[in-house]
Amino acid sequence: MSKSEMIQTDIGSVLTAEEIAEIDAELAHVPYKSGAAIDALKIVQANRGWVSDQCLQGIARHLDMSAEELEGVATFYNLIYRRPVGEKVILFCDSVSCWINGCDDIKDKISQTLGIDYGETTSDNSYTLLPVPCLGACDRAPVMMVGDDLVTHIDHEMVQQLFASAEQGSAE
Amino acid sequence: MEKVLTRNIGVDQKPTDLKAYEANGGYQGLRKVMAGMSPQDCQAVISDSNLRGRGGAGFPTGMKWSFVPSDDKCTPGHKYLVCNADEMEPGTFKDRLLMECDPHQLIEGMILSAYTIGADISYIFIRGEYLLAIQRLRDALKECYASGLLGDNILGSGYSLNMYLHPSAGRYICGEETALINALEGKRANPRAKPPFPQVSGLWGRPTIVNNVETLCNIPHIIDRGADWFKTLGLGEDAGTKLFGVSGRVKNPGCWELPMGTPIREIIEQHAGGMRDGYQLKGFLPGGGSTDFLTTEHLDLAMDYNVIGAAGSRMGTGTMIILDDRTCPVGMVLNLIRFFAHESCGFCTPCRDGLPWSRQVLQDLEEGRGQPEDLETLSYQIKYIGAIGNTHCALAPGAMEPLQSALKYFYDDFKQHISSGRCPYH
Amino acid sequence: MPTIFIDGQELQVNDGENILEACLNAGLDLPYFCWHPAMGSIGSCRQCALVQYQNEDDTRGRIIMGCMTPVTEGARFSLKAENATEFREAVVESLMLNHPHDCPVCAEGGECHLQDMTVMVGHRDRRYSGKKNTHRNQYLGPLIHHEMNRCITCYRCERYYKDYAGGTDLGAQASHDHLYFGRHEEGVLESEFSGNLVEVCPTGVFTDKPFLKQYSRKWDLQSAPSICNGCAVGCNIAPGERYGKLKRVHNRYNHEVNGYFLCDRGRFGSGYVNSDARLDYAGIKQADGSYMAVHQQQALETAASWMQGKKVAGIGSPRASVEANYLLRELVGAEHFAAGFSEAEAPLMASVRRILQTTQAMIPSIKQIEAADAVLVLGEDITHTAPRVALALRQSVRNKSFELAEQMGLPQWQDAAVRNLAQDQRSPLIIVSAMETRLDDIASQCISLAPDQIAEFAVSIVEALAGEPSSNKQANQIAEILQSAKNPLIISGTSMVHWGIVNAAVAIAESLCTEPSGCMLSLCIPEANSLGVALLADKSSPSLPDLVNSPPEVLLVVENDLQRRLNPQQMEQLMSAGTLVISMDMLENATLGASDMVLPAASYAESQGSLVNMEGRAQRYFPVFEPAAERLPSWQWLLKLAALTNHKSLSKIEHFDQVVAACAKSQAEFTNLVDAAPDQSFRDRGLKIPRQTHRYSGRTAMNAGVNVHEPQQPHDHESPLAFSMEGLNRDQPAALTPYVWSPGWNSNQSLQKFQAEVDGPLKGGTAGVKLLQSSASGATQKASCEAVEMQAHHWQLVPVHQVHGSDELSVNTDEIAEMAGMGFVSLGAAVAHKLGVSEGDGVVLASGGTEVSLEVRILQRVAKNCIGFGLGYAETLYLRAGSLATLAVDAQWQRPQPQLIASDKATPDPIVAEGGSAHV
Numbered sequence A: 001m002s003k004s005e006m007i008q009t010d011i012g013s014v015l016t017a018e019e020i021a022e023i024d025a026e027l028a029h030v031p032y033k034s035g036a037a038i039d040a041l042k043i044v045q046a047n048r049g050w051v052s053d054q055c056l057q058g059i060a061r062h063l064d065m066s067a068e069e070l071e072g073v074a075t076f077y078n079l080i081y082r083r084p085v086g087e088k089v090i091l092f093c094d095s096v097s098c099w100i101n102g103c104d105d106i107k108d109k110i111s112q113t114l115g116i117d118y119g120e121t122t123s124d125n126s127y128t129l130l131p132v133p134c135l136g137a138c139d140r141a142p143v144m145m146v147g148d149d150l151v152t153h154i155d156h157e158m159v160q161q162l163f164a165s166a167e168q169g170s171a172e
Numbered sequence B: 001m002e003k004v005l006t007r008n009i010g011v012d013q014k015p016t017d018l019k020a021y022e023a024n025g026g027y028q029g030l031r032k033v034m035a036g037m038s039p040q041d042c043q044a045v046i047s048d049s050n051l052r053g054r055g056g057a058g059f060p061t062g063m064k065w066s067f068v069p070s071d072d073k074c075t076p077g078h079k080y081l082v083c084n085a086d087e088m089e090p091g092t093f094k095d096r097l098l099m100e101c102d103p104h105q106l107i108e109g110m111i112l113s114a115y116t117i118g119a120d121i122s123y124i125f126i127r128g129e130y131l132l133a134i135q136r137l138r139d140a141l142k143e144c145y146a147s148g149l150l151g152d153n154i155l156g157s158g159y160s161l162n163m164y165l166h167p168s169a170g171r172y173i174c175g176e177e178t179a180l181i182n183a184l185e186g187k188r189a190n191p192r193a194k195p196p197f198p199q200v201s202g203l204w205g206r207p208t209i210v211n212n213v214e215t216l217c218n219i220p221h222i223i224d225r226g227a228d229w230f231k232t233l234g235l236g237e238d239a240g241t242k243l244f245g246v247s248g249r250v251k252n253p254g255c256w257e258l259p260m261g262t263p264i265r266e267i268i269e270q271h272a273g274g275m276r277d278g279y280q281l282k283g284f285l286p287g288g289g290s291t292d293f294l295t296t297e298h299l300d301l302a303m304d305y306n307v308i309g310a311a312g313s314r315m316g317t318g319t320m321i322i323l324d325d326r327t328c329p330v331g332m333v334l335n336l337i338r339f340f341a342h343e344s345c346g347f348c349t350p351c352r353d354g355l356p357w358s359r360q361v362l363q364d365l366e367e368g369r370g371q372p373e374d375l376e377t378l379s380y381q382i383k384y385i386g387a388i389g390n391t392h393c394a395l396a397p398g399a400m401e402p403l404q405s406a407l408k409y410f411y412d413d414f415k416q417h418i419s420s421g422r423c424p425y426h
Numbered sequence C: 001m002p003t004i005f006i007d008g009q010e011l012q013v014n015d016g017e018n019i020l021e022a023c024l025n026a027g028l029d030l031p032y033f034c035w036h037p038a039m040g041s042i043g044s045c046r047q048c049a050l051v052q053y054q055n056e057d058d059t060r061g062r063i064i065m066g067c068m069t070p071v072t073e074g075a076r077f078s079l080k081a082e083n084a085t086e087f088r089e090a091v092v093e094s095l096m097l098n099h100p101h102d103c104p105v106c107a108e109g110g111e112c113h114l115q116d117m118t119v120m121v122g123h124r125d126r127r128y129s130g131k132k133n134t135h136r137n138q139y140l141g142p143l144i145h146h147e148m149n150r151c152i153t154c155y156r157c158e159r160y161y162k163d164y165a166g167g168t169d170l171g172a173q174a175s176h177d178h179l180y181f182g183r184h185e186e187g188v189l190e191s192e193f194s195g196n197l198v199e200v201c202p203t204g205v206f207t208d209k210p211f212l213k214q215y216s217r218k219w220d221l222q223s224a225p226s227i228c229n230g231c232a233v234g235c236n237i238a239p240g241e242r243y244g245k246l247k248r249v250h251n252r253y254n255h256e257v258n259g260y261f262l263c264d265r266g267r268f269g270s271g272y273v274n275s276d277a278r279l280d281y282a283g284i285k286q287a288d289g290s291y292m293a294v295h296q297q298q299a300l301e302t303a304a305s306w307m308q309g310k311k312v313a314g315i316g317s318p319r320a321s322v323e324a325n326y327l328l329r330e331l332v333g334a335e336h337f338a339a340g341f342s343e344a345e346a347p348l349m350a351s352v353r354r355i356l357q358t359t360q361a362m363i364p365s366i367k368q369i370e371a372a373d374a375v376l377v378l379g380e381d382i383t384h385t386a387p388r389v390a391l392a393l394r395q396s397v398r399n400k401s402f403e404l405a406e407q408m409g410l411p412q413w414q415d416a417a418v419r420n421l422a423q424d425q426r427s428p429l430i431i432v433s434a435m436e437t438r439l440d441d442i443a444s445q446c447i448s449l450a451p452d453q454i455a456e457f458a459v460s461i462v463e464a465l466a467g468e469p470s471s472n473k474q475a476n477q478i479a480e481i482l483q484s485a486k487n488p489l490i491i492s493g494t495s496m497v498h499w500g501i502v503n504a505a506v507a508i509a510e511s512l513c514t515e516p517s518g519c520m521l522s523l524c525i526p527e528a529n530s531l532g533v534a535l536l537a538d539k540s541s542p543s544l545p546d547l548v549n550s551p552p553e554v555l556l557v558v559e560n561d562l563q564r565r566l567n568p569q570q571m572e573q574l575m576s577a578g579t580l581v582i583s584m585d586m587l588e589n590a591t592l593g594a595s596d597m598v599l600p601a602a603s604y605a606e607s608q609g610s611l612v613n614m615e616g617r618a619q620r621y622f623p624v625f626e627p628a629a630e631r632l633p634s635w636q637w638l639l640k641l642a643a644l645t646n647h648k649s650l651s652k653i654e655h656f657d658q659v660v661a662a663c664a665k666s667q668a669e670f671t672n673l674v675d676a677a678p679d680q681s682f683r684d685r686g687l688k689i690p691r692q693t694h695r696y697s698g699r700t701a702m703n704a705g706v707n708v709h710e711p712q713q714p715h716d717h718e719s720p721l722a723f724s725m726e727g728l729n730r731d732q733p734a735a736l737t738p739y740v741w742s743p744g745w746n747s748n749q750s751l752q753k754f755q756a757e758v759d760g761p762l763k764g765g766t767a768g769v770k771l772l773q774s775s776a777s778g779a780t781q782k783a784s785c786e787a788v789e790m791q792a793h794h795w796q797l798v799p800v801h802q803v804h805g806s807d808e809l810s811v812n813t814d815e816i817a818e819m820a821g822m823g824f825v826s827l828g829a830a831v832a833h834k835l836g837v838s839e840g841d842g843v844v845l846a847s848g849g850t851e852v853s854l855e856v857r858i859l860q861r862v863a864k865n866c867i868g869f870g871l872g873y874a875e876t877l878y879l880r881a882g883s884l885a886t887l888a889v890d891a892q893w894q895r896p897q898p899q900l901i902a903s904d905k906a907t908p909d910p911i912v913a914e915g916g917s918a919h920v
Ligand SMILES: Cc1cc2nc3c(=O)[nH]c(=O)nc-3n(C[C@H](O)[C@H](O)[C@H](O)COP(=O)(O)O)c2cc1C
Pocket: B052, B053, B054, B055, B056, B057, B058, B059, B061, B064, B084, B085, B086, B087, B088, B089, B172, B173, B174, B175, B176, B177, B178, B210, B211, B212, B213, B215, B216, B393, B394, B395
């Protein structure tokens, strides 16, 4: 074990008992601890919205992985957030069927309404806007997910209704 | 026509729970097998049935399974069955329907498949964004464990199987079966080199079968009703039914179960209701974002693997994307290439750096900066990136399919972008 | 041997190899990036494309990757087909999309594999109109510089660092064209083998940081074949010089020893050669304690007059060459020649010598170590005591996976597939040590025992092997593992300074020799020429304490800082006024400071000589450049002294080759020494081997600032190498290969042009010669040693060896000093807890009358009653292995602030790989 890792051990675990219990449940059916890496990242993210450096190190320690190895995994996937996000993430489909059905225009409308572009979060921290590959609801294009909800056949009016109350402007 | 895969799916798209599923003949196939069919018997039926994989490549399922070494031919240990439910191919929305509305059909198919290949552990690798499907599968799995359909000693047969749900962290390449295996191992989802094929060295180095959701949903019916019955379902040379879908500017976009070999015109004009008013059909991708464009001249072709193949495209996932006359083909291809470039795993050079290069040329064209030599560059890139074997996996060649066929069929549109210095559709 | 066809040419190829290897073996120039001979294929770069044809009638064929395609009988390929050449060019063109166009100022320029391949595929004009992706670089410590924009994503760095060298803190991040290779956070790379990244990376992403500070182009470096003197492994190195400075050290391929890789001590630890603390002139101590500088001749004459008619003794050195030690022995006579080992080391080295001469076990080369399928390590943390061997052990544990792969018909070079298949199944590696080791991560078993118990445990294994299962189940089980292995290896050594351990290790190896498998035995010894000097000492040779007890009238010390071997009282006694001490060495040290005369010795880079490594292999190093000022190689000082004192046999000798010949004649063990390298008379097609490249530039200008007249090039009368660019650099004898270069192959990848076949020996053979042969007689040792008696509240001191820190010379390099940190004590978590200290706190350690304050390092695995001390640090110089110590919290301790001596860390800028997670 390296020196830097040993120093980290002294901080104690940053994960909650519930998170650890959930991760351990995943560990029960993988032959190697690192096999639960993605599940663990998702568990922690579900709890906290994103995966901070500290959490990443905590998970890595729990899974006997190096922080680097887990970082390699975390940064590979679209749905693991290594920076803070708003309360709800808008996954806006910009793939082909939605594009044919005018999603660029809808995206502009959302950006205008919320005052944020892709990768940004509203200043009241309620929304983060991200593009997502085809959501598999092309028959109902244009579509997006707002938090856990699939929103289909989006038009300007719906955007207005959904987001009018959110504060304008992007936050750092 | 008889509905097979969607028989439990009503217009309201309500989920089918265990009771309802069983009431409509569900788990009959499984009971039959557990009461006395051997894995070899099942294998024979599936091989006989001519079922071809519905994940996109159309590989014969029976043949794929037959490559799994029998216990006496491999070191002792687990074998795995994995359901590929990562549906992320642009324009594809069929597996979602099957999982949201009839989760037990998939589970029964997986138990039977696992039994056939001798797997004792199975995974459903599902797209992370499919929250509703995840919830319904989770509930269905619980029901199965509670009623002895999964776990130890299934239905008293002595056969045991565990099934786990793995929601993905999101990445198109995870749909590629070996990348999927890496993702299941908790790693970066780079595809693996083949050989060795997963059938002999897959998940955690063990024999593994990866099948698409729709493929697996066919299994209970084939086992229950036989290979001959299944073969009679298709209109042409391919067996069974298939979920076909249409998106784009049609009157009634959607997804329907139809016989294999249904003519394209029927799918677009009858089921999808034809083009929306004021729009003309210009072309279409027959089976998702990584298939070649076909055009009006191909409307009377049957949706059969070989027929579509002979026409220069692929059946792919069977979900079509329609290009209408008011949508820019260059823009459409740019949208697709941007997707593929972003979803490249970054492992091999032609895909990682070649696709962004194509994207750049298309963007120049679309934004009015195109130069005459750009079209040559695109052809060069197609040759460079587009052939299977040039890249490490099939993502990049797939990405080139819409581009190469767009250049073939819509060459004038490309030229016009250059000559007029802007996108004529804007 | 299958036959294949490449562009119609019929080739006989090796079974089981891939087409890329076949092409390279046939001398064809097939570009590649991600493939590496030691790491196999993954097929990621797609550069090694050829066209394969189904049969003779197939004219279209299809593109295949050479590195991923096994040779098969009758297969047909084309390298020249237009679609193949076009494809290869397209690969380079797309790699170049984001590549900076700064070759002329890039640190890799002129030895860049990407540059070579770009020229090879003929790519010239850029068609891409977009903006380049850029990345932030990371601070990776004082040794490695990071320049991510140059990355071509071949994955070699990650595969080398993680898969090959077992590092955990560097790898791939992000994806698509945002791929990034770096650490999770900025910081010092942890691997002891990080320096190989410099040579593994085909571009300039990872470069030699100390070299950047005194940069020269590869073609401007003057190089000579050399041997690392960092430890007893004897890795072959190619140091490069310009302007009288040693600029950098590259690996020099030796098929049987180091292959392609060095440890960081070897690569970065030569900075001392350029140190300000180097001695330039001879000096004679004045009454006031200062030294008066004198010329060589004057010093020699004075020394000769001191020696005339006096009782003269000599102290040799385990870090000086065989030749220097031999001359010293002859000069003073064997009965007055001390090998220069410490009191504890001397008997150990004597028995190692005896063991290596008599054992039936095979003494393996590193290459052979890689082939072991079960390894037992007794008492060594090999990563720190024989680093390159540890790297070999990391490969040996993979033999299990190769076995599995073979069952599936999978070739070894299918690297990712073999790893996926085997997952964590490894060949057994059992480590029995007092403390955790850097190989614990791949060990099948780690057993923590105090040194005495290690010896006892090993004896139980011997008993179990003899069919008398002991009460120790673990020992029985290990015996079984070893017995069922096809190629077992026992590793031990002197690092615990414990004769019982070495002895029992030998006994295990000997018992296994009665099995059909036989057994390999590898003993790690302390210094680069420990074995060489041990071979020169005989029974009549005095030990250092003997000399202390009856000091000679005149004492000649050759390259040995006695402070590291004697305690202060002994040192005082030996160097006392009664004895005239004449010392030759490179760097100021305590011994020079206490001598009456000091003579400036040349470093390894300025002299030639032979070193005998831990396997008994004699290897020759040659001067890279001429010694500056009035420095002389020790062998020359001694030869001149012999002449002035009219020594009976030596005074007839003038040249190095004659010294070698005399040494070879003097004793049977050295008979083969003459074969370590060709002698001075060797000529390649009439010419000496040039140290300078054909493109060596600015030779006439280099000194222009001093004198506009170009000085004459120095002549080298002692070796077959010339200080010149004239001569041939092609297929010369392996021992005379100063650097590798071949037309079109400017990078170190040109090595393949020098290899007889991919990953095989050089066309010029393998450098060096084995001096010792295994014997049939068997090494019988009497197994007895005194156990340490424990006392309450005391701990037993265990030496902790450090790649950076324990070695005498390399720590005089700024970067290595920074890596080494300060003297430390290693405690188990329980002891630390009991004392109430944590990592980085201070404790006062008292042992045998010495009291020192040391920094605490906490370990996961420590044997009961043991604590470790960092060996070789100024603070720990007088602590002795095996003695007892007490510990107390140091109330005055201040946590050491991280001291940046050598590094250039600017701002602590947490790196986020561009596009970190893809969307956010
Ligand atoms: C880039 C790429 C993405 C893929 N994505 C999917 C997918 O989302 N779902 C799927 O079932 N198959 C996908 N496939 C095909 C799978 O690799 C594999 O062929 C399939 O899961 C096999 O199932 P089947 O034999 O039942 O068709 C993809 C292939 C590639 C090359």
